[in-house]
Amino acid sequence: NAGVTQTPKFQVLKTGQSMTLQCAQDMNHEYMSWYRQDPGMGLRLIHYSVGAGITDQGEVPNGYNVSRSTTEDFPLRLLSAAPSQTSVYFCASNRGAIGTDTQYFGPGTRLTVL
Amino acid sequence: ELKVEQNPLFLSMQEGKNYTIYCNYSTTSDRLYWYRQDPGKSLESLFVLLSNGAVKQEGRLMASLDTKARLSTLHITAAVHDLSATYFCAVDPPIRGATNKLIFGTGTLLAVQP
16 A cells, blocks of 8 residues: 555745645544644644545645545645745644544645745 | 644654653644654655543554543653654544544654753
């Protein structure tokens, strides 16, 4: 199993550009999440999904969209990038609800918005 | 709103010494998680604590949960350099239904000196 994979590893955008961060898992996990990590602030949940076709907002959803058309993939879209979105983004998946199963994290995407 | 605080934020300790990292949270929850992050890497699940009084141990690390005090501790016994990393606690807010929400603490950077 590859586990949780994320692409790209690094990305530089200009303000106003759009892009999609890709996340895929091959463990047949129902639950997937996107977090951002900023210095001194720990991880903050952006969006999450409890199954294909079902998504919901986390703590900091503004400026981000998600969809979950398949169990394997959970892309994160930035429609109009802003410097405040400079961060490291982690995708995670778990088979069952948090607390019933280990949450596995991807390697992260480091995004810089100029 | 659930808040999760860790202290200390930075801990420098000598090999062979014992120490404790504290994780306090502001609202009722009986599910708490500990993660480890090595520099520039992703997060790795360490412990899942699901009830009051829960205690888990792995090697030199032991985690416990007191839901009445809203406090979890991560105790390090006879530290070794390999334990140097950032440690995060995360709390599952008391929300009905299937969610994947976690609120993370800001992390404790542990540096074990020879």
